[in-house]
Amino acid sequence: MKLLLHMCCAPCSVYPARVLQEEGVSFEGFFYNPNIHPRDEFIKRRENVEKFSLQKGIRVSYTDDFKQDVWENFKGSGDERCRMCYSLRLDRAAAFSKEHGFDAFTTTLLVSPYQKHDLIKELGGKFAERYGVGFYYRDFRPGFRQGQQEAKEMGLYRQRFCGCILSYNESKQRTGK
Numbered sequence: 001m002k003l004l005l006h007m008c009c010a011p012c013s014v015y016p017a018r019v020l021q022e023e024g025v026s027f028e029g030f031f032y033n034p035n036i037h038p039r040d041e042f043i044k045r046r047e048n049v050e051k052f053s054l055q056k057g058i059r060v061s062y063t064d065d066f067k068q069d070v071w072e073n074f075k076g077s078g079d080e081r082c083r084m085c086y087s088l089r090l091d092r093a094a095a096f097s098k099e100h101g102f103d104a105f106t107t108t109l110l111v112s113p114y115q116k117h118d119l120i121k122e123l124g125g126k127f128a129e130r131y132g133v134g135f136y137y138r139d140f141r142p143g144f145r146q147g148q149q150e151a152k153e154m155g156l157y158r159q160r161f162c163g164c165i166l167s168y169n170e171s172k173q174r175t176g177k
C-alpha cells in the first residue's frame with residue numbers, strides 16, 4: 001500500500017510517522033493547511049514540518065494556500081467551522097492521493113485528543129469515497145503524549161492554539177498572550 005499522510009503540524013506528525021515507519025508502511029507526507037493563521041504562524045508550522053520530515057527522511061509535498069479571509073468571514077457555529085476546516089483539508093488530501101497514485105490517505109489530525117475525532121473519521125471516509133481512494137483510519141490518540149514529548153526533545157515548535165484566526169483570538173483572550 002502506498003499511503004499519503006496529511007500532516008497538520010510537526011508535533012502531531014511525530015507519533016503517526018513513527019508508527020508507520022516502524023510498521024514498514026510506505027508513505028509520503030502532504031502539507032495542506034490553509035487554516036493556519038496568522039501568516040507568521042503558518043510559516044513557523046510549515047518550517048517545523050520541513051525540519052521534522054528532513055530529520056526522519058520523509059518526503060513531503062507542500063501546498064502553500066493561506067485563507068485567513070475564509071475563516072474571518074465564516075458565519076456558522078464553532079462546530080460548523082471545524083467541519084468546514086476538516087472538509088477543506090481532507091478533500092484536498094483525497095484529491096491529491098488520487099492524482100498522484102496513492103492507494104489511501106490518512107491524517108495526523110487523528111492523533112490529537114483536542115480535535116473532533118469522530119468527525120474527522122466521518123469526513124475522511126466521505127472524501128475517500130468521492131475520489132475513489134481508501135481512507136486509512138487509525139486512532140493514533142494513545143500516542144499523543146509520547147509524540148508531544150518527542151517533539152519537545154527534538155526542539156520542534158509546539159503551538160498553543162488549534163490553527164485558525166478565531167482559535168488564535170480565543171487563545172489570546174484566554175491566556176492574555
Ligand code: SF4
Binds near residue numbers: 086
Ligand atoms: S478550531 Fe481548529 S479545526 Fe476548528 S476551524 Fe479552527 S483550526 Fe480548524
